[in-house]
Amino acid sequence: MIPMANLAISQPDQHTAMINTLQELMNRGQYIGGDTVAAFEAAVADYLGVPHAISCASGTDALHLGLRALDIGPGDEVITTPFTFFATIEAIHYVGARPVFVDIDPHSFNLDPERVADAIGPATRAILPVHVFGQPVDMAPLRELAQKHRLHIVEDCAQSFGARYQGELTGTLGDVGCFSFFPTKNLGACGDGGLITVHSPALAERLRKLANHGSAERNRHECIGYNSRLDAFQAAVLQVKLPHCDSDNQARQRVARRYHEGLRDLAELQLPNPETGDHIYHQYTLLVPAEARARIQESLAGAGVASAIHYPMPAYRQPAIAQDHQGLELPVAEDVTRRCLSLPMFPTMSNDQVDTVINVLRDVMQRQPTARPVNHS
Ligand SMILES: *Cc1c(COP(=O)(O)O)cnc(C)c1O
Secondary structure (H helix, E strand, C coil), rough: CCCCCCCCCCCCCHHHHHHHHHHHHHHHCCCCHHHHHHHHHHHHHHHHHHHCEECCCCCHHHHHHHHHCCCCCCCCEECCCCCCCCCHHHHHHHCEEEEECCCEEECCCEHHHHHHHHHHHCCCEECEEEEEHHCCHHHHHHHHHHHCCEEEEEEEECCCCCEECCEEEEECCEEEEEEEEECCCCCCCCCCCCCEEEHHHHHHHHHHCCCCCCCEEECEECCCCCCCEEEEEEEEEHHHHHHHHHHHHHHEEEEEEHHHHHHHCCCCCCCCCCCCCCCCCCCCECCCHHHHHHHHHHHHHCCECCCCCCCCCCCHCCCCCCHHHHCCCHHHHHHHHHEEECCCCCCCHHHHHHHHHHHHHHHHHHHCCCCCCCCCC
C-alpha cells in the first residue's frame, strides 16, 4: 500500500537525537515549559525571521488565541475561505465572531482577493487567509486591503511551514501567524503542538499570558487565559526536525514535479501549477471529473494507492454552522469540493512509488467511461 503520508521517524540520526533529548528530559523531570521549549521558540523565531514566536498546544489554539489577542469578538466579522480544515472556522466561533465566506481561486484554491474586497463591511475586523495545501495566498492585495480598511490579517499557516511568498515566509506577512505541528503537517511533532508568530511586543506579551492562564508571573492572573502549552517532549522533537524542514519541503517539490511530468498530458485532470515555485505541497491535490471521482478513488485503492478528499464540502455546509449560511453557494468552492482528489505525498516517497501512483492513475483515466464522446457526424 502506498499511504498518503509516512509519519515514521526513519532517519537514524534524527531518531537517536530525539531519544537522547527525551531521555535527558526524563532524567531532569522537565515536561512542560522550561529551557527546551524556550530553545525551540528561539530557533523557530530565528528560522522564520520574526521577533516573537509563542508556542501553544495546537494549531487550533494558535488561531483562537491569535484572534483573542487582537480583541476580535462578538459583533465582529472575519473574512475567510470555505476551502479549509474546519478548525479555521471553529477558532472564529470560539471568540464569538462571525465567519464571512468568500469564494476561492479555481487554480490555487486560495482566497480570491477581489472577492475579499467585495465582502468588506462595517463589521469586518480581520481577514483570515489559509495557505491551503502549502501554497501561499496572494498576500499583496490582501495587505493593501487590510491597510486601507484598517483590518487585521491572521494567517493560517498550518499547512505552509517554510513556504515563501515573494521571498518572505508565510506567518510573517500579517499581524499574527498561526502554525500547527500536528504530525502530518510539513513540520510535524509526535503529538499536538502549535505556534503563534507576531511582530508586536505588546501582542506577544498578551499571547504568552493567554496561553498560560492569564499569568506572566507566578500566582498573578491578569486576564482569563487558557491552558495551552507546548510540552517539552514535542519541543525536543521539533528542535531536531526543524533543520531538515527545508530539505523535506524540497523533497515534496521533487515528488510534485514527477507527478506533473507523468500526468500533464491527461486533459481531464487539472494539476497544481508547477510554475509557482513557492508551493511546498502539504498535499498534492488535483481536480478530476466530479462524476468519476468515486470510481477513480476505488480503482486507486484496488491497486494499493491511498487517496483522500480535501475537502468534501465548503465549510459553510458543515452541519455545525449550515443554519447560519443558508442559501450561500460559492460556485468555485462548490465545484472544487466536488472534484478535488489528493494523492500520496511525503518527503521520503521514492520515484518508484510516485511512478506507481502515476501509472495506476493513467490506467484508471484511460479506462474511464466519461472520456469525452467522439463526435462522428
Ligand atoms: C491542521 C490545521 C489546523 C489545526 O491544527 P491542529 O494543530 O490540528 O489544531 C488549522 N487550520 C488548517 C488549515 C489545518 O490544516
